[in-house]
Amino acid sequence: MNLEWRRVVITAVVLAVFFGLGVGFVAYTQQKTADQIELNRQAVLLGQIMAVLQGEGHDNNPAEDAFLLPDPEALDLGAPVIEASAGEVMPEALTVEARERAMNAGQLGFRARQDGEVVAVAIPVVTHRGYSGDIRLLVGIKPNGELTGVRVLEQNETPGLGDKIKADKTDWIEGFAGRRLGDPPADAWAVKKDGGVFDQFTGATVSPRAVVAAVKQALEYAEDHHRLLFDQVPREEDEHE
Amino acid sequence: MSNPRLSELALDGLWKNNPALVQVLGLCPLLAISNTTINALGLAIATLVTLLVSNGVVSLIRDWVRAEVRLPVYVMVIASVVTIIELTMNAHFHELYNTLGIFIPLIVTNCIIIARAEGFASRHGVGVSLFDGFVMGMGFGLVLVVLGAMRELIGFGTLLDGADQLFGPVAVDWGVRVLPEQMTFLLALMPPGAFIGLALLVAFKQAVDQRSARRARAAKAARSAEPAAEAAG
Numbered sequence: 343m344n345l346e347w348r349r350v351v352i353t354a355v356v357l358a359v360f361f362g363l364g365v366g367f368v369a370y371t372q373q374k375t376a377d378q379i380e381l382n383r384q385a386v387l388l389g390q391i392m393a394v395l396q397g398e399g400h401d402n403n404p405a406e407d408a409f410l411l412p413d414p415e416a417l418d419l420g421a422p423v424i425e426a427s428a429g430e431v432m433p434e435a436l437t438v439e440a441r442e443r444a445m446n447a448g449q450l451g452f453r454a455r456q457d458g459e460v461v462a463v464a465i466p467v468v469t470h471r472g473y474s475g476d477i478r479l480l481v482g483i484k485p486n487g488e489l490t491g492v493r494v495l496e497q498n499e500t501p502g503l504g505d506k507i508k509a510d511k512t513d514w515i516e517g518f519a520g521r522r523l524g525d526p527p528a529d530a531w532a533v534k535k536d537g538g539v540f541d542q543f544t545g546a547t548v549s550p551r552a553v554v555a556a557v558k559q560a561l562e563y564a565e566d567h568h569r570l571l572f573d574q575v576p577r578e579e580d581e582h583e
Numbered sequence: 584m585s586n587p588r589l590s591e592l593a594l595d596g597l598w599k600n601n602p603a604l605v606q607v608l609g610l611c612p613l614l615a616i617s618n619t620t621i622n623a624l625g626l627a628i629a630t631l632v633t634l635l636v637s638n639g640v641v642s643l644i645r646d647w648v649r650a651e652v653r654l655p656v657y658v659m660v661i662a663s664v665v666t667i668i669e670l671t672m673n674a675h676f677h678e679l680y681n682t683l684g685i686f687i688p689l690i691v692t693n694c695i696i697i698a699r700a701e702g703f704a705s706r707h708g709v710g711v712s713l714f715d716g717f718v719m720g721m722g723f724g725l726v727l728v729v730l731g732a733m734r735e736l737i738g739f740g741t742l743l744d745g746a747d748q749l750f751g752p753v754a755v756d757w758g759v760r761v762l763p764e765q766m767t768f769l770l771a772l773m774p775p776g777a778f779i780g781l782a783l784l785v786a787f788k789q790a791v792d793q794r795s796a797r798r799a800r801a802a803k804a805a806r807s808a809e810p811a812a813e814a815a816g
Contacts, residue, residue, distance in 0.1 A: 360644070364663040
C-alpha cells in the first residue's frame, strides 16, 4: 500500500513538473513576442485604414483614433459587446479588456483628422449575402457622405471568381471612390445585372452584389449617425491638456 | 532497443512509410492548406520543426516519464512546441501567419507527430529521434509541397506566387505565371481538387512500387533460369 502511494505521488510529481516546464516555456515565448505581435496587428490595421482613406490628407494616426460604433447592428456587426453610450466613448476611456473585446468584435471605427477636424471615418461593415460566408469590408467616408475607398477585410469567396472583389486581384473595388448616396441614385446602387451602375464579374454576380449592398448600407449608416461619427471633438485629449 | 540504420530510416520516412502517402496521417492540414506552393511550404516547415523538436524533447525525457503518464506528457510537449511556433510565426512572419491561420494550432492534432513521439522517439536515442523527425517531416512536407505546386499550377496557372510572405521582400518577383489565366481549372483549388490531387500522388507511388516489384521478380526469375539454360546448353 505504502509503495503504491509512493508510485502515485512520484507519477503525479513528474506530471506536474513537465506541465510546469511546458507552461513556463510557452509563457516566456508569449512574453517575448507579445510586443511584436501587437505591432504587427497595428501595422496591418493601419495599412487597411490607409488603403481605404486613399491619401485623404490627415495629420493623426487613425489606427489610434478609434471609437465605439453606435448601433453596430445597423452594420451587421452583431449585438454591441460593450454596453456604453457608444460613439460618445473614446476607447481610451474603456478598460483594456473592453477595448480588446470591441476590437475583436470589429465594432470600432477609426477617425482621420486634420487639425482636430474629422476629415474621414473608416468603418467596418459585414454582409451575410456573400457566396460563401460573410464578407467583411472597411469603408472610408467623408463628412459630406462621399466615399474615399473600400477594401475587403475578410472574405471566403470562390478563388478566381468571387474573390475579384479584392484589391490585389482586380481594381473593381476602386470604382466606389468618389461615389455617394445619390450618385448614382438610390435605385442604381446595384450591379448592372440588377439595373445598377456597378460591374459584376463574368460568372460571379453574388459577391459584387453583396459588396455593393454593404457599401450602400454603410453610407446610409453614416448618414443616420452623422453627428456621432463626424461632429466629435477629441474630448479626452482636451481634458489632458 | 537497437538503433535502426539511418539509410533505412530515411527511406522509410521519404518513401516506403511516407506519412502522407502510406500512413495517410495529418490529412486535415495537408488537404486544406495545399492550394498554393508557398502555403504548403509554410505549413511543411512548421510541421517539420514541430516534429524535430517534439521528437528531440520526447527522446530526451524518455527515461523520466513513467509509462502511466507518458501520453499526457507527450501531448503537453507537442502542444507547447506548436504554441511557441505559432507565437513566433505571428511575430515574425505575420502575413503568412494570417494565411495559414487556424492550421498552425491544428498541427497539434496531426497524428503523425504523436505517432512518431510514441512509436519512435520514446524508444530511441536523441540523435536518431531527431533524424527520424527530420525525414518524417521531409516526407510529409515534400508531398505537401508537390500537391501545393500541382494545385497552384492547375488552379491559378502560377508557381511560387506570394513567396515574399515567407521569404521577405527579396522574393517579391519569385512568383511566375506558367499558364495563361484562361487555361486554369478552378476545381484544383477547391476541396475536391485536394482529394483528387492526393489520390493521384498515392496512385503514382503505388505504380512506381509495383513496377519495381515486377522488375525485381523478373530479375530473380531470369537469375534462376540462367543455370538451367546453361545445363541444357
